[in-house]
Amino acid sequence: QKEVEQNSGPLSVPEGAIASLNCTYSDRGSQSFFWYRQYSGKSPELIMFIYSNGDKEDGRFTAQLNKASQYVSLLIRDSQPSDSATYLCAATGSARQLTFGSGTQLTVLP
């Protein structure tokens, strides 16, 4: 079982809709959670991080963390075609090392 699991997609949403990306993790000792965006042929870019249970909002992005259920999600409001990318979920375990999910490919249709 992978330590961080994501639905690989592809996930398609129409422009202006809310895109919902989900991630589960197996290490209960994980403390920090990150969402990266990776465009094709480019390196990952950190877009959100969350440490505490609940929601964290930054512009059109909202990260949600539920440690009891061991899941973290990313909501993208008012999705734009420029949001089309692969989104990587990552968790920091007790070793302080990031473990990545395999990524979810998002396509926002104009």
Added chain:
Amino acid sequence: GAVVSQHPSWVICKSGTSVKIECRSLDFQATTMFWYRQFPKQSLMLMATSNEGSKATYEQGVEKDKFLINHASLTLSTLTVTSAHPEDSSFYICSAREVWGLAGRKSYEQYFGPGTRLTVT
């Protein structure tokens, strides 16, 4: 966010030669840097963890004599692909970890360089 640079952004070399890739944290000190490799349409694969002033820790299956890592300062790590072969052609990405906060409440955030596309002919 913190900035990580990588040089060169792309390189083409002949089989059997060696290639050095540099990774720098520009506005923070990074005691730990990471080297990843990514093949087309595949996930990031962690190759090794680079610690300043000590030997790198390699992931299982990664040849330490082929992928030489040096982390000589708090802002620079280098990866040298020795005796490169076509199967080493890939996208190599470094990442630097920024640590902040007080003891017991530290936060660790990892930032990626732009990557180096290596083609071995």
